[in-house]
Amino acid sequence: MTDLILEVIREGGYLGIFLLMVIENVFPPIPSEVIMGFGGVLVARGDMALVPLLVFGTLGTVVGNLFWYWLGRRWSEAQLRAFIDRFGRWLTFEWDEFTRARDFFRRHGDWIVFVLRFSPVLRTIISLPAGLAGMGFWRFCLFTFLGSLIWNVLLILGGAALSGLIETYEDVASLAIIVSLALGVVWYIWRVVTWEPAERHGGGED
Numbered sequence: 533m534t535d536l537i538l539e540v541i542r543e544g545g546y547l548g549i550f551l552l553m554v555i556e557n558v559f560p561p562i563p564s565e566v567i568m569g570f571g572g573v574l575v576a577r578g579d580m581a582l583v584p585l586l587v588f589g590t591l592g593t594v595v596g597n598l599f600w601y602w603l604g605r606r607w608s609e610a611q612l613r614a615f616i617d618r619f620g621r622w623l624t625f626e627w628d629e630f631t632r633a634r635d636f637f638r639r640h641g642d643w644i645v646f647v648l649r650f651s652p653v654l655r656t657i658i659s660l661p662a663g664l665a666g667m668g669f670w671r672f673c674l675f676t677f678l679g680s681l682i683w684n685v686l687l688i689l690g691g692a693a694l695s696g697l698i699e700t701y702e703d704v705a706s707l708a709i710i711v712s713l714a715l716g717v718v719w720y721i722w723r724v725v726t727w728e729p730a731e732r733h734g735g736g737e738d
Contacts, residue, residue, distance in 0.1 A: 557599070558596050564589075591677075593676065602663060604661060606663075626727070645675040647679070649682070
């Protein structure tokens with residue numbers, strides 16, 4: 533299982549890493565921890581180089597987040613709410629999560645875009661209120677790039693450090709990956725099935 537995933541990522545190359553990171557930040561099929569972590573394993577094996585992996589992965593993160601930033605710049609809060617009420621089920625993205633991110637941004641300002649790149653929950657959602665508040669384009673790109681760069685370095689180094697264990701305990705690693713992916717699928721299905729538009733579960737506060 534691990535060899536199959538590594539082969540898929542290796543064959544996709546740096547452009548594949550870029551596209552996976554773009555998609556991961558728009559719609560969460562595979563978390564960045566898996567993508568960049570396995571990239572780190574390939575770095576340790578000599579199949580990829582650290583710098584281009586880091587650059588392409590981080591640029592993919594920025595581009596993916598620009599989608600949400602663009603929505604925030606283009607739409608009003610009422611339009612964003614209508615969008616989340618309509619598509620939140622499939623994005624596993626709820627209105628109260630947006631309002632939490634919005635309040636974070638209002639309290640802490642632009643720097644929270646950098647800080648929340650280390651949060652598994654709010655790191656993508658924060659792009660919406662950043663765009664809604666009219667945060668400067670280049671400033672948004674810079675803070676997103678720097679925060680994502682640091683996070684991706686940690687993921688790559690972590691993957692590289694674990695590469696020896698993955699090779700030594702191939703069966704255990706494969707089982708852990710299968711279980712993790714299965715839990716991810718179950719979690720996604722649970723979110724889709726139990727998700728309700730904000731007005732149905734009392735999320736009427738702005």
